[in-house]
Amino acid sequence: MSDTQPENLPATPSAGDGGTPEVIDQREGMFGVQGTGDTSGFGGLRRQVLLPGSTPKPYGSWFDGATDRLEGLVAEGSIEKVVVDHGELTLHITRENLVEVCKHLRDDEALRFEFCSGVSGVHYPHETGRELHAVYHFLSITHNRRIRLEVSAPDGDPHIPSIVSVYPANDWHERETWDFFGIVFDGHPALTRIQMPDDWPGHPQRKDYPLGGIDVEYKGTVIPPPDTRRSYN
Amino acid sequence: MTATDPYATTRDTTEGKVFTVTGQDWDSVVAGLDEEPEERVVVNMGPQHPSTHGVLRLILELDGESVTEARCGIGYLHTGIEKNMEFRSWVQGVTFVTRMDYLAPFHNEVAYCLAVERLLGIEDQIPEKANVMRVLLMELNRISSHLVCIATGGMEIGALTVMTIGFREREKTLDLFELITGLRMNHAFIRPGGVAQDLPPGALDKIREYITWMNKHLKEYAELCNANPIFKHRLDNVGYLDLAGCMALGISGPTVRSTGYAMDLRKSQPYCGYETYDFDVPTWDSSDSYGRFRVRLQEMHESLKIVEQCADRLEKMDGDPVMVADKKIGWPSQLAVGADGMGNSLDHIKHIMGESMEALIHHFKLVTEGFRVPAGQAYVAIESPRGELGAHVVSDGGTKPFRVHFRDPSFANLQAMPIMCEGGQVADVIVAVASLDPVMGGVDR
Numbered sequence: 001m002s003d004t005q006p007e008n009l010p011a012t013p014s015a016g017d018g019g020t021p022e023v024i025d026q027r028e029g030m031f032g033v034q035g036t037g038d039t040s041g042f043g044g045l046r047r048q049v050l051l052p053g054s055t056p057k058p059y060g061s062w063f064d065g066a067t068d069r070l071e072g073l074v075a076e077g078s079i080e081k082v083v084v085d086h087g088e089l090t091l092h093i094t095r096e097n098l099v100e101v102c103k104h105l106r107d108d109e110a111l112r113f114e115f116c117s118g119v120s121g122v123h124y125p126h127e128t129g130r131e132l133h134a135v136y137h138f139l140s141i142t143h144n145r146r147i148r149l150e151v152s153a154p155d156g157d158p159h160i161p162s163i164v165s166v167y168p169a170n171d172w173h174e175r176e177t178w179d180f181f182g183i184v185f186d187g188h189p190a191l192t193r194i195q196m197p198d199d200w201p202g203h204p205q206r207k208d209y210p211l212g213g214i215d216v217e218y219k220g221t222v223i224p225p226p227d228t229r230r231s232y233n
Numbered sequence: 234m235t236a237t238d239p240y241a242t243t244r245d246t247t248e249g250k251v252f253t254v255t256g257q258d259w260d261s262v263v264a265g266l267d268e269e270p271e272e273r274v275v276v277n278m279g280p281q282h283p284s285t286h287g288v289l290r291l292i293l294e295l296d297g298e299s300v301t302e303a304r305c306g307i308g309y310l311h312t313g314i315e316k317n318m319e320f321r322s323w324v325q326g327v328t329f330v331t332r333m334d335y336l337a338p339f340h341n342e343v344a345y346c347l348a349v350e351r352l353l354g355i356e357d358q359i360p361e362k363a364n365v366m367r368v369l370l371m372e373l374n375r376i377s378s379h380l381v382c383i384a385t386g387g388m389e390i391g392a393l394t395v396m397t398i399g400f401r402e403r404e405k406t407l408d409l410f411e412l413i414t415g416l417r418m419n420h421a422f423i424r425p426g427g428v429a430q431d432l433p434p435g436a437l438d439k440i441r442e443y444i445t446w447m448n449k450h451l452k453e454y455a456e457l458c459n460a461n462p463i464f465k466h467r468l469d470n471v472g473y474l475d476l477a478g479c480m481a482l483g484i485s486g487p488t489v490r491s492t493g494y495a496m497d498l499r500k501s502q503p504y505c506g507y508e509t510y511d512f513d514v515p516t517w518d519s520s521d522s523y524g525r526f527r528v529r530l531q532e533m534h535e536s537l538k539i540v541e542q543c544a545d546r547l548e549k550m551d552g553d554p555v556m557v558a559d560k561k562i563g564w565p566s567q568l569a570v571g572a573d574g575m576g577n578s579l580d581h582i583k584h585i586m587g588e589s590m591e592a593l594i595h596h597f598k599l600v601t602e603g604f605r606v607p608a609g610q611a612y613v614a615i616e617s618p619r620g621e622l623g624a625h626v627v628s629d630g631g632t633k634p635f636r637v638h639f640r641d642p643s644f645a646n647l648q649a650m651p652i653m654c655e656g657g658q659v660a661d662v663i664v665a666v667a668s669l670d671p672v673m674g675g676v677d678r
Contacts, residue, residue: 021608025629049629051608085609086351114480117614118645120625120638135625137612137640141480144501148612169483172648173640180315195308195677205316205636226320232602232632 021050025126031230054081062145063089066111073104090148095160098151099187102166105138105147113138113147116163118173121181123206131155132183136163136170153183162188180205272296276659280309286385286666287673291650293662300662303654305647310677318637322603323349324564326634328421330624334641334675335418336381339374340617341675342423343367345637347504348613348626349425352606355557362553363427364505369440369543370413370422371505371615372536376447377406378618378670379529379536383454386526386667390467395457402450409443412436415575426563427556432547440544447537454530468523472653472665475520482652483645486620487532488669490516491524498616510539522668529670560595562604603632619643619670641675 027049030042058064059082067082070091078097083090093101105113117137124131130152138147153160162185164171174185175194182203185191193200202209213225223229243252279290290306314333318326330345331338350356384399407417413436414422414429422429458464474484476492489496495514499507515531517524556563569578585593608630614623620642627636646669653665 027631047630049608049631051629086354086611088611090610115485115621116483117612117621117623118483118640120636120640122610122627122636135610135638137614137623137625139614139621141496141501146502146612146614148610167483168481169645169648172644176644193308195311197308204313211313211316211320226317231320 022053023048024051024124025049031232052083052085055084059084059089061087062143066145066147067091069108069110070101070104073108074101088146088148090150092150092152095151095153098149099161099163099166101149102136102163105149106166109142111140112142113140113145115139115141116167116169116173119170119177120173121177121183121205123181125207127152129154132158132181134160134177134183158182159184159186161186162191164188179203182206273301278662280306285663286671289647289666289671289673289676291662291666293654293659295659298658298660300654300657300659303651303662305650307644307647307673307676310673312678314678315637315639318634320633322632323606323634324424324599324603326637327424328419330637330639331419331421332674333639333678334617334619334622334643334672336378336672337374337617337619337622337675338418338420339367339370339423340615340622341639342421343371343505344613344615344617344622344624344639345626346423346425347615348611348624349606351611351613352609352626352628353425353562353604354607355426355559355562358557358559360427360554360557361506362431362547362550363555363557365543365546365550366413366428366432366555367423367505368507368510369540369547370410372539372543373406373409375536375618376533376540377403377410379533380406382529382618382667382670383526386664386670387458387464389663389667390464392458392464395454398450398453398457402447405443405446409436409439412439424556424564426559427554429564430568431555437544437548440540444537444541444544447533451530451533451537458526459530465523467660467664468521468526468668469519470521470523471657471661472522472525472668473520474649474653478649478652482649484620484649486616486618486642486646487525487528488620488646488649490514490528492516492520493518498614498621502614504613504615510542512536512539522664525668525670560591561599564599605630605632606634614640617642619672619675620646639675639678641678643669643671643673643675644678647671647676 027047028045029038030045031038031040059067063084071079075097078094078101080092080094105111115138117139119134119136122133122135124133132153132155134151136149151160160183162174164174165187172194174188175191177183178185178191179193179195180203192198196204211225211227213227216223243250274295276293276295277290278293279285280288285291288309290309292304292306293300294302314329318329326345327342330341333341350359380399380403384396387395387399410420411417412433414420474488476489476494479489479492485496493516495516497514500514512535515528515535517527567578567581568575585596606628608628610625610627612623612625614621621640622642623640625638625640626634629635649669650666654662
């Protein structure tokens, strides 16, 4: 039962219009119980967690023109990969080149992303060496387009350059991402906690940070907090 | 008050003398300052102050009556909504997001649901009636939200009639919400795939009554305020921020439109079928608090126009579905009012228990497990009453969101507080903050 045959795996889920999906995790079982405790009969279930992978050219729509333009402006290798999924363009950028890429995104007249909608963090604990992702969204009012930049940093060295010098709007958003994910935005004018108290230990929205909560008694039965309840996985 | 008041003491710190004043005891501050003649006073205003719009904390450095430096302290209403959502099913997420920006609950719900629907790939399958109902509720919500902004903003400068009539009209709007969704706030009514319930009988008549009422009473705000010299003096040229400043600081919503630029996602990147409605985007060209007031006032009229168009459409859609046809996504049960209150409809119980085993399985799977959303990420932005409300939703293919982040317009707009207030008077800080209309539930999430 234990060895996974390819034909026993489910068909690759459709990854939108994206290319080869990337495996980021593997899920086992069905109900969150491991080993002999799982008497459900679903213990042998193996499922891969796939994220849309790099998209081959042409991307379609305005994506080709904008990507080519940006590639011509920035240092070689700045754009790690391009993902087109659900009609949204994502550029994965190496963190060293982020500020330069942002400058061109804002200033080049064929790109002209004037409006920064902020940054949000995502923690992928299983992506070794790329655990922390900072995801930026930009809006070009001139061309009426949106673009997403994704930058990753390893957990051991959680540094990403700040883009506040290019987009002042990102000031509080970077503070929030530092607060919740512990990503250090180098060059930020005052990178302090913004939501949590100043002396708070840890970064609450990382996956290894527990949700917390206490048992609640209701009508004679005890209900555990949500993160310790039995759940599907 | 005397110096022995335990709640209003004076103490020395390394930063200088700290006074705790609770009102009517300013003499102690004045007396204390006489001993140490220092011009600079740092005033901590909030987080519990009636004119800071909830638990916003303003730290003002004053030189006499002028503000030399201003900063915001936020986080007093942080409730960990984004983290909590990672432990609940996709549908339960709606119950959380509706509580973020509590003055615009439907906008939160729509932004979240549109993002989930994009990940599910069912954007095109949302029934027309669900879209019209979403637009209807969002526009009613825009009216009620702007009313609160104008009402509380008026109250803070002493225009109490604006407050009382503002809340009177808002009450009418909340009555409609209660009729349609069952709740006045925190509705969790818009769900991935559609909306939770069809319109109740008689709702359209109530909407028509509401439109008549609002057409009659919305004029009163203009009559009370537009040319009122005291009102104008308080708002004119206060909280000035031009278009370049707005773009640099990522400001959206009425603040941008008060600079003369008609930035509105309903027009530029329409969702829920906004391109099919006839409405204008009002602007003003003064870039100040008065301009923002006029923009909001005009927007309520435009929203009312859209509500009217929605009512016309809904009249022809009696009995149409309001939830996506896919039984693996659409919540199966319709609620009905029984003898013991609102609950599962008896017809539905009869259907799953006696007629269809498939229906029972779908019901059981959806209620216990929920649906799975294909892995990927989506960012959907909509025009909330305060500006661009963005939902960044990441799925790992599971039954629960992997990460949900909201780009709340109040959060981004508050960054403009220092530039609007520095160099002005203390009393103008209140007006400037009120013109940004921050909702702390959305700022802190």
